[in-house]
Structure formats: C-alpha cells, structure tokens
Amino acid sequence: MIGSSIWARNILAAVGIFGLGFLTIPLVIIVPMSFSSATALTFPPPGLSLRWYDAFFGDGRWMDAMRTSIVLALISSIAALTLGGLAAYGLRRRAVAGASLAEGNFMVPLFVPTIITAVALYLGLAKMGLLGSFLGLVVAHTILNVPICVMVLGVAIREFDPRLEQVAWSLGASWLLTIRRVVLPSLAPSVFAAWIFAFIGSFDEVIVTSFIAGAYETVPKVMFNKLILEVDPTITAVATLLIAFTVLALAIVAVVRAQSDKLKSSVIMQ
Amino acid sequence: MLAGSRSDSLKDSSLGVSPSTVHQAVASPSCGEGALLVTRSSGYHFIVPGFGFLIPLLLLMVVVFDAPIVYMLALAFWDKAQGFTLGYYGDVFEAPVYLRVLANTVRISVVATIVSVIIGYPLAHWIRGLGRRAKMVALALVVLPFWVSVLVRTYAWIVLLGNDGLVNRALQWLGLVQAPVSFLYNELGVTIGMTNVLLPLLVLPLYAAMARVDDRLLQAAASLGAPPSTIFWKVYFPLTLPSLAAGTLLALILCLGFYITPAILGGGRVPMISNVLDTLINVYPNWGQASAISTILLVVTLLIFAIYRRIDQTTSTK
Amino acid sequence: MINRRRLLGMAAVGVPAISILRTRSASAQAKEIRVAEDGGVATKAFQSGFVEPFTKKTGVKVTLESPNPLGKLRAMVEAGQTGTVLYTGLGSVNMLAAKRLGLIDPIDWGAVDPAPMYPEAKKDYGFGHQYFSTVMAWNAVVKAPKSWADFFDAKAFPGKRALVDLPQYSLPFALLATGVPVDKLYPLDVNAAFKKLREFKSHVSVWTATTPQGPQLLRDNEVQYAVCSGSRVVGDPALGMTWDHGRLDVGYACIVKTSKPEDRVAAYKLLHEMSLPENQARYAEIFPVTGPNPDLDQYLPKDKLSTYPASKQNKAVQWLENPQWWNENGEAINKKWQEFKLGL
Numbered sequence: 026m027i028g029s030s031i032w033a034r035n036i037l038a039a040v041g042i043f044g045l046g047f048l049t050i051p052l053v054i055i056v057p058m059s060f061s062s063a064t065a066l067t068f069p070p071p072g073l074s075l076r077w078y079d080a081f082f083g084d085g086r087w088m089d090a091m092r093t094s095i096v097l098a099l100i101s102s103i104a105a106l107t108l109g110g111l112a113a114y115g116l117r118r119r120a121v122a123g124a125s126l127a128e129g130n131f132m133v134p135l136f137v138p139t140i141i142t143a144v145a146l147y148l149g150l151a152k153m154g155l156l157g158s159f160l161g162l163v164v165a166h167t168i169l170n171v172p173i174c175v176m177v178l179g180v181a182i183r184e185f186d187p188r189l190e191q192v193a194w195s196l197g198a199s200w201l202l203t204i205r206r207v208v209l210p211s212l213a214p215s216v217f218a219a220w221i222f223a224f225i226g227s228f229d230e231v232i233v234t235s236f237i238a239g240a241y242e243t244v245p246k247v248m249f250n251k252l253i254l255e256v257d258p259t260i261t262a263v264a265t266l267l268i269a270f271t272v273l274a275l276a277i278v279a280v281v282r283a284q285s286d287k288l289k290s291s292v293i294m295q
Numbered sequence: 296m297l298a299g300s301r302s303d304s305l306k307d308s309s310l311g312v313s314p315s316t317v318h319q320a321v322a323s324p325s326c327g328e329g330a331l332l333v334t335r336s337s338g339y340h341f342i343v344p345g346f347g348f349l350i351p352l353l354l355l356m357v358v359v360f361d362a363p364i365v366y367m368l369a370l371a372f373w374d375k376a377q378g379f380t381l382g383y384y385g386d387v388f389e390a391p392v393y394l395r396v397l398a399n400t401v402r403i404s405v406v407a408t409i410v411s412v413i414i415g416y417p418l419a420h421w422i423r424g425l426g427r428r429a430k431m432v433a434l435a436l437v438v439l440p441f442w443v444s445v446l447v448r449t450y451a452w453i454v455l456l457g458n459d460g461l462v463n464r465a466l467q468w469l470g471l472v473q474a475p476v477s478f479l480y481n482e483l484g485v486t487i488g489m490t491n492v493l494l495p496l497l498v499l500p501l502y503a504a505m506a507r508v509d510d511r512l513l514q515a516a517a518s519l520g521a522p523p524s525t526i527f528w529k530v531y532f533p534l535t536l537p538s539l540a541a542g543t544l545l546a547l548i549l550c551l552g553f554y555i556t557p558a559i560l561g562g563g564r565v566p567m568i569s570n571v572l573d574t575l576i577n578v579y580p581n582w583g584q585a586s587a588i589s590t591i592l593l594v595v596t597l598l599i600f601a602i603y604r605r606i607d608q609t610t611s612t613k
Numbered sequence: 614m615i616n617r618r619r620l621l622g623m624a625a626v627g628v629p630a631i632s633i634l635r636t637r638s639a640s641a642q643a644k645e646i647r648v649a650e651d652g653g654v655a656t657k658a659f660q661s662g663f664v665e666p667f668t669k670k671t672g673v674k675v676t677l678e679s680p681n682p683l684g685k686l687r688a689m690v691e692a693g694q695t696g697t698v699l700y701t702g703l704g705s706v707n708m709l710a711a712k713r714l715g716l717i718d719p720i721d722w723g724a725v726d727p728a729p730m731y732p733e734a735k736k737d738y739g740f741g742h743q744y745f746s747t748v749m750a751w752n753a754v755v756k757a758p759k760s761w762a763d764f765f766d767a768k769a770f771p772g773k774r775a776l777v778d779l780p781q782y783s784l785p786f787a788l789l790a791t792g793v794p795v796d797k798l799y800p801l802d803v804n805a806a807f808k809k810l811r812e813f814k815s816h817v818s819v820w821t822a823t824t825p826q827g828p829q830l831l832r833d834n835e836v837q838y839a840v841c842s843g844s845r846v847v848g849d850p851a852l853g854m855t856w857d858h859g860r861l862d863v864g865y866a867c868i869v870k871t872s873k874p875e876d877r878v879a880a881y882k883l884l885h886e887m888s889l890p891e892n893q894a895r896y897a898e899i900f901p902v903t904g905p906n907p908d909l910d911q912y913l914p915k916d917k918l919s920t921y922p923a924s925k926q927n928k929a930v931q932w933l934e935n936p937q938w939w940n941e942n943g944e945a946i947n948k949k950w951q952e953f954k955l956g957l
Contacts, residue, residue, distance in 0.1 A: 030523070041421030044414045045436050048494055051451035052439060054461075058454070065832055068454045068461065086656075108352040115348025125604070127349050129597065130356055135545075136596040137364060138572050139552055141589045144582075144688050145363040151692035153359065157678070168360050171352060173545065177500050180541040183607075184504060184534070214503035222496065225441045236685050239647075239696075240676045246652065248446060249680075260447050267442035275435045279428075392951045399955070450829075457835050479835075480819050555822070563778040563820020566954050570822075576684040579944040580710055 052268060059261035066258060077262040087259070090242040094228055097159070097243065101166035102223035106216070108167065109174025109223075114204070116175070117182045128175065135172035142169070143236040150237055157239025165237055166230060170223035177222065181215035182208070371587035383587040393571060393588055400568040401595075403482065403557065404550030407489035411497050411546055414490070416539065419501035434502070437495050445492055449556050452488055453479065480562025488560040489553060496549065497542040504538030505531075537607055544603045548596055568592065643879045645674040647697040649686070651864075652679030654900050655702070662896030667886040673879045683707045690716045690870045698876035699883065701742060701866040705936035706781070706943060708739040708865040713940065717867040724881040727888035733933060734905030739865030740884050742893075743902045744923035746843040746931055747782055748859035750827065750852050755837045757853050764838055765790035765809065767816040772837025774813075775830050778820035780950040781939060782840060782860065783810065785932075789858060799935040803946060807953060820954070828852065843927075844901040847920045861922065861931040863905075897921060 054068055059077055061070030081087050112131060116124050134142055146165045147156065155161030185208065193203040209216065231245035238246060248260055374380040387393050422433045440448065455461050456478035463475040478484055508531060516526045554569040568588065575585035650659050656677055664675045681702050689697060703711060711717045719737050727735070734741025749764045751757060755772050758764045764774075765787065776783050785798055787809040793802070818836055821827050827841035831852050846854045866884060868877060886892055893904030894912035903909055903923045910918060910925050918924040922931075939946075 033523070037417055037421050037424075040414065040417040041433075044418035044421075044494065044498075045433060047414065047491065048440050049436050050455065051448045051491065052443060054451045054454055055443060055447060058451075065829065066450050066454060067832075108355065111348040112352045115346065124349075127353055128604075129600065130361065131352060132600060133364065133593070134360065135548055136593050136600070138569055138589050138592060140569065140572050140576050140684070141367055141585065142360075142364070144576065144684060145360060145367045147685070147688040148363040148366065148692050149359040151688075151694055152363075156692075156694065157696065164355070164359055168356065171356075176541055176545055177503075180500070180537050180607075181503060181507075184507060184537055211507065214506050215500060218499035218503050221438060221441065221499070229444060235680050235682065236688065238678075240678050245444060245446075246679070248444060249652075260444065264443040264447050268439055271439060271442055272435070275431070279431055390948060392948055392955065395955055396951055453829070453833070457833050459834055558778070558822035559826065562818060563822060563954065566951060571951060574947060577682040578707070579947060580683055580687050580714060581944055582687070 052264075055261045056265050056268065059258055059265040061258050061261075064257060066261070077258040078266075080257075080259045081262050081266070084259075086242055086247060087244075087263070090244050090247045091263070093159075093241055094244040097162055097166060098224045098227040101163050101227045102170060102220055104163065104167040105170035105174050105223040106178075106220050109171045109219070110178050110216070112171075113175045113179040113182050114208075116179060117187075128179075131175045132172045134169050139232045143233040146233055147236045156237060157241070159241065162234065162238055162241060165233055166227040169230060169233060170226040173222045173226060174219045177215055177219040178212070181212050185211055367582075368586050368590045368593070370582050371584075371590060374583065380583075383583040386584060387587050387591065393568075393584075394591075396566045396571050397568050397588070397592065397595075399566055400551055403485060403489070403565060403567070404547055404553075406482075407486050407493060407550050408543055408547045410486060410490045411493040412539070412543055415494055415497035415501060415542070418494075419498045419505055422498075422502055423505040437498050437502075440491070441495055445556060448491060449488055449559050452484070452491070452560060456484065456487070479560055480564065482561065482565055484560035484562070485557045485565045488556040489550060492553075492556060493546045493549065497546050500538050500542050500545075501535065504535045508534045540603060540607060544599065547599070551592070551596065643673060643873070643876045645676060646699070646876045646879045646883070647676045647678060648699040648701060648880075648883070649681040649697050650677045650679050651681060651702045655679075655902075658896045658898075658900035658902075659701070661899060662892050662894075663883060663887050666889075666892055667883045670886070671879065671882055673882075675883065683711060686711060686716050686869065687714060693871050694869075695871055695873050695876075697869050698872035698880045699866055700869050702864045703739065703867055705739075705741075705863050705865065705934055706939040708736070708867060709936050709940040711867060712738045716870050718870055718872075720868055720884070721877075721881060724878070725884045725888070727885060728890065729907055730888060730905040731907055734863055734865075736865065739867050740887065741863035741865050741905045742887050743864040743904065744861060744928070745864065745902050746856065746859045746861045746922040746927075747777070747840060748843045748846070748854055748856055748931075749786075749838065750831060750841040750846040750854040751838045752831050752834055752836075753851055753853050754834075757855075758838065759855070759857070761786050761789040761858055762792065765813055767813070770838065773818040773835070774816050775819040775821050775827055775836040775839035776817050777827075777840050778822050778954075780946045781934075781943070784946070785860060786840065787813070795858060795932045798932065799938045801935075801938060801942075803942075803949070807949065810953065811956075843922050844920070847901075856922075856927045857930045859922075859927075859931040860934060861928065862934040 057070060058066055058068055060073050060075065061067065062072035062074035062076065063070060109131070112127070116128050137145075146168070150156045150161045150165065153161075155164060189207055189211070190203055193207045198206070229245055231243075231249050234243050234246055235249070244263065371383045372379055372381070374382065418437075422430055422437075425433055443451075453460070457463070458475040458477070460478075462478065463472075466472045466476065478487065513526055513530060516530050517523075521529070552569050554567060554573065557565050557567045558570060572585050572588060575581050575588070648659075650656055656679055659677060664677070668674060678697065681700060683703065686700050686703075700711075700717070708717075717738050720740055722735070725740070727740075731741070749758060749761065751772075756770055758766075758770050763770055767774075776786075784801060784803065784806040788798060788802060788806040789795065791805055791809050793805075819826070819830055821830070821839070824842050824845060827839040828845050828849070830836045831839050831841070831846070832849075841854070843854070843856060843859060846852050866887065868880060872880075887904070888906065890904070890906040890909045890912045893906055893909055897903045897909075897913060901921060903913070903921045909923075913921060913924065918926060921927060
C-alpha cells in the first residue's frame, strides 16, 4: 500500500505467507503420500510406488466417476453462474418489487441443512421424472450452487460503479453489449471466484448426490460410502492428479500471457 | 442513490477529494462529467428489465426446490396419527439438547469464521500488493486446495498434527516443547480444519473486491496528505467492506453445515447439528423432528442474512 | 462425454410413464431391475458374487445404485418411485424402522426358495445377506485385553481409548464391562451403561465418526485401544484384536413398498442366488463380509476362516445385536447420547 511503513508491510507479508503456508501444507503432505507403497495413509511413505495411480487408472469406476464429476461440475457451475449472475444483476438495486423475497429464496439452499435439501430435491426431481438422470443431477447441483453465485456476484455488481453502465446506456449500447463489454470485464475476478466456488461445490458434493444420482457415480460418491470410507491412498492420487492438472493449466495461461505481452511490447518498441 | 456510493462516502471522509477527481479515477478517462449528468437525469430503473433477469432462476427454484422444501418443513406440523401437531417443536424446546447442539454449532462456526477473517483479509490485501508474477503464484496457491477433497485434507491434518505427527516431531526436535501438543481431537483441531476449508472462500471474493479498488483513488488521497492509516481505514477498507461482509456471512453459514471435518478432527467432542440431523433422517427416521430443527436453523440463518442485508444496504446507499 | 448407455438410461428414467407402459405391455417379466446397495468395494463384491450368476441364469440385467441410507428409501416410497425393487444393506435396526414406517413389503419366501439360512437372517421383511462385527482392537505393542472389563480398565491396561460415536456401538460394551453376562445384555440397563461411560470418559481421547478412523488411530499410536470394525483390523501385524464378545450385526435386503410386481419376481430370483453359499463365498473374497448360509465355511479358504466375522468359530464367540430393543428405544437413547456428548 502507498506509503505504509516498512513495519506494517513486513507484518502483512508475514501474515500473508503464513496464510498461504497454512492453505498449502496439507497438499505438501498429500502429494508424496500418493506415491506411497503402503496401504494406509502414512507419512513419510515407507516406500515409493505408483500402485495408487494404477489403482485409479486401472479401475473403470474411478475413471467413469471422474468423467461424470468433471462434466457435471462444468455444466452445473456454468448454469449456476449464468442464472445466479443474471439474478444478481436483476437484484442489484432491489428496485424490483419482491426482490428481497426472491433473493432470500435463492439463498435458501445454502441455509437449509444439506440433508434436508437432499430429501427435498429427491421429491422435487421425482415429481419431474428426473430422478437418477444426468439432467436431474445438473439441475440439483445448479440449485445448490446458485446461492454462492448470487452472493459473490451480487456484492461485486453492487460495488461496480453504475455510472459506467449508464454511460454505455446513454451511448446507445444494448444491454447485452453493456454486460459483455462494460460489466463483465470489470467483474472478471469476482466471476472467476464465483465460478470456481460453484465448480468445486459441485465437484465435492456428496450428500445430495448420494440421494438423487441413481446409478451415476461421482468422485466423492466413490470415496464416501455407507459402510466403508475407502481411505486408501487412491484418493491422494486423485488429488495429486487434480493439483498437477491445475498447475499445468495455470502455467499455460501464464506463458500465453507472457508471450502476448512480449508481442505487445515489441510492437510498441517498433 | 443514483450518484453511487463512492463520491458520497469520500465526501464524508473529510479528505476533501472533490467528486470530479473520483469520477475520473473510477470511470474510464473517456467518459466525462457531461455524460454522467445526462444519464443521471434519465430514468435509470425503467431502462433495465430487472425482473426479467430473475425469472429463469425463479422458475427453476419454485418448481424443483421450493415446493418440496415447504413440504419437508411442514412435516414438523404433521403427525400421521394425530394430524396437526406442535409436538415436534415442543420436543425441541422441552428437552433443550438439540438447541444446545445448535448453539454449540453456532459458537464453533463463529470462532472458525473469525479466525478465517483474521488470516484472510491481510492475505488478500498482501496478494493485491504483489508483483504480477508473484500474484499469479499466490492466487494459484489459494485455489489449489479446492481440488483436494475435504475428506483428504482432513486426513492430511491427522498426519500433520497428530501426537506423532510432523509438526509435533518438529517442535520436539527443536526443543520447543517437551510433550506433544494436542492439536487434534478438540476444538483447536476443528478450528484448524474448518479454517483451512473456509479461507479460500473468503480470500478470493475479497481479493476480487480489493483488485477493483483503483490505485489512483489511493494516490489521490495520498497526494492530498492523508496518512497511510487514514487512507486504509477511510478509503480502502470501506470499499472492501461489502465483500468482507458477504464473505464472512458465507463462511459462517457454510460452517453451520459442516459435518465430516468437525466429526473427525474434533474427536467426537464437538457435536454439530448436521450430524444430529443426519441421524434423524437416516438412522431413526424421525423426519418431523428433523424438520422442526431445520426450520429453526433456517429462521436463524435468514435472520442473520436479513441483518447482513440491512447493514449492506445502509453502507452501500449512504 | 455421456455415453450411449447413459443416454438411454436417462431417457428411460426421464419418461417414467412411457417406460412403465412399455415393460407392462412387453411381458410380465422384467428385463432389468434396480438394486440399492452399499457402494465402494461392496459394489464390486455384489456384482461378482450375486449379479453375475443371476444375470447368467435369468438374462435379467441388474443396475446397482449406491449408497443406501434409510432416508433415501423413505424418500423413494414417499415419492412413489417404482424403479428400485430391492434395498440391500439395511442394518437390523434400520430394517425394523423401515417396516414400522411401511417402507418395505414382506418377502415371499416361497418364491425365493432359499438355500439354508441362519434364523436371524431369514426374517418376514428382510433377507440377511451380510454379517459384520464390531470388536476391540489394540496396538500390538501394548498389553492385550481379554474382555470388555479389561478394555474399560485403564489402570491395568494403561493407554488412550477410542470408542465409536454412536450409542449402539458403545453402550452394550460399557455394560458388558460392568460384568453383565452376554445373555443378560438386553433389555439394556441404560443408566448403568451411561454411568460406566461417564466414569471412563477421561480415558477416551477420540469418539470415532467413520469406520477407518479406529484402525488409523491405532496405527498412528494416537490411541492404544479402540473399538473397530472386525474386518478392518484382522490380520494386521501391527494390531491386536479379538472376536470375543464382539458385536455381530446383520445387513438385510428388503423389498421396496412401491416396487413393481414383475420386478419383484426377478428380485426373488436374485435373493435365491444370494442364498447360495458358493456365491456368498465369491462375495466374501472381494469384501470380507460373510453371508447367512450355515455351511458357508466349507466354501471359504480354510486359512482365512479366522478372518471372517461370521465363520462358525467367530460367530460362536460374539453376541448378536438386538434390533427390537433398539427399534423401540433408539431415538430416546440418541437424545441421551447427545446430552452425554455435550458434557464431554
């Protein structure tokens, strides 16, 4: 921050580094455990092996579950983001009659204990004949993640300076164009946060999924089950693969951005 | 109201920053005062088809969720043998064990939320001030734990913090402690586990809000001679407050629903209401009792939410 | 990403009215039935032990759905779902609760025509297909307890304890520790059991919430004695365990109240397969939980008999859970349990 003292900056850095360390230290443990030769979760691993990766890739159920989980999380998070984002945008000044009521309604899936939501969604989807179907799963996960999107985007949109939008309006831009060109770019970090919350909310969900998924398997559903929680290191292998995938994706983004920056600056130089 | 909150709150802060400076700082340089004045006089509300944006979600919610949830919550008033009954609510209030579990859940959730805020706010602020590359790495580190199932992270804490775990071994090797510290199977363990889950949920929206704060605004305040602490508390903090409030509320409410992490890391000493409800739905299927408790929980959270909205409304329209 | 089988399945579920019409008009024999089941390793065992021989004989396909909590069964019946016919893995107390709530129908034992079964597995409303036990276990380095009295004696057997955070899995053991003989265990003297637990609670450092927690705590030497699932600790050289005075319980398969008659015909044939000892042995090979056939031992590998919860030698030294008592008293006890926990 501008002009703040060295002391304040050092304390801030200390807390920041502590926070990052606190967040990542479980991961530092999980990655080596996934290469363990032991059948239980132990650290340090008594020996190294790839058996848990074999277990993951060799088991059709794991692969199936991973595919279902990723597709489900992608579709439902985008649906929740779109519906929730539109709603948050519509709610932003609460000028609409009954807006508070509608907003409260959107938040209810977050406020009701998940197990109750699970039963309610079971009954609701059964009425629509969607029980045990992929569409039913998408609908349920969308509803579950709407509150978080409405909330995160709602705040961001309210913080967003409405005059920017007004300017666009007054210059004759359509609302679609306004949202795309003016509103979204400024909200990008919040949109990203809301999307990742919704994605993970779906990817990690187990209670509702257990009720309504029928024969579909998802990653958490394979991990949790009634008699036995299969805490063998396969789940650490799954986690490690996801971490590796994320790091790779972020690295690619970083490289692409660096390249385009270089390109831009070289153009300017010329 | 239409003028937006920024300029007004700045006027209040007695920094003497003129509204026009702020406009230029916030809005992109290409749009000047004139345009703003024009739109200010035009009927902003009527242009935006507000309700239309709500309809898709509202339809989905009402059909798939609202009707069955009302049915579920109404079960607390219905007994197959006697018809209408208040007996389930009577049970909750007569034998206060469920209310005490609920109170315990709220208490633990508040503690974990406060700890998350204490770490999360400075963390997000620190990340905002980093260079571009470091910022990217830091944000990646915040997002990474998301990919690891809460269950796996919970087991990682067991490995780390157990009596014979890495942290205790390190502490003893360094000679800092004689006997192993009991990090786990108590409220400390629950707080550590819950905070770890909550922190990214708080940091990302907070960071997003902080990133929206325009540096030129802060520079303007500094150039007018405001000391850093004044800039922070009078300009920066108020601008991030809505996101902080929202994130805190979100964290608190998510906490109330936690089950597996507190059950394992608390060593069963920290009863949570989700656990009790799960038993009432799945083991002794007393749905009436479960729905009475859930309704009470829903009312409590809706109240918290209403208070939050009221605060948010007054701060953002001041 | 969604393969064709899934899409077809989706369509079938998505248009229930049409699919019902189709099956009814085609024939009275179901082509495919749905069975709710535990999930995880148990699914693999169920598939290879029961589904494969059944499908080979009848040509009827089986779709397994997991998991199988009681609440889901209730939601299924309240919503009038006709898809799932058999709900397996209901614990003995859950089975009685489902019966009390009218969620399941009696089994037509004539249609099942089972191979011999233990009497506790052959109930009006339930086909007992899995025996599992809860036992005492300890880290191999400490002194081995011989009885529950030893387990609850922190002076003679020093060390931290882990008990299960459910009254059903804790109260009976505490009562046995006070010297109540196994055959006098029920009706359970609740007050005496809670008194014992209150006296002992300072030695309990963890109340476990999940099955793998107990063995993990023992291996990490976080506690020295723990109540564990028998099949999770048997055969581990780092741990000691005994089946003596362990708690044996039965998981039941039940007919869902709202299921279709033609599906039930097929389900009874599946239950018949589940009663055959050779199939139960195949199931136990993958998931070390044994079935209800009294002659099952002959079909299991001799050297592994000591590792199965309900092999003759192990069944003889354990006691069988009393579901009637828990069905009548469980909910009240659960409230007392929460009170007890709040006082920790």
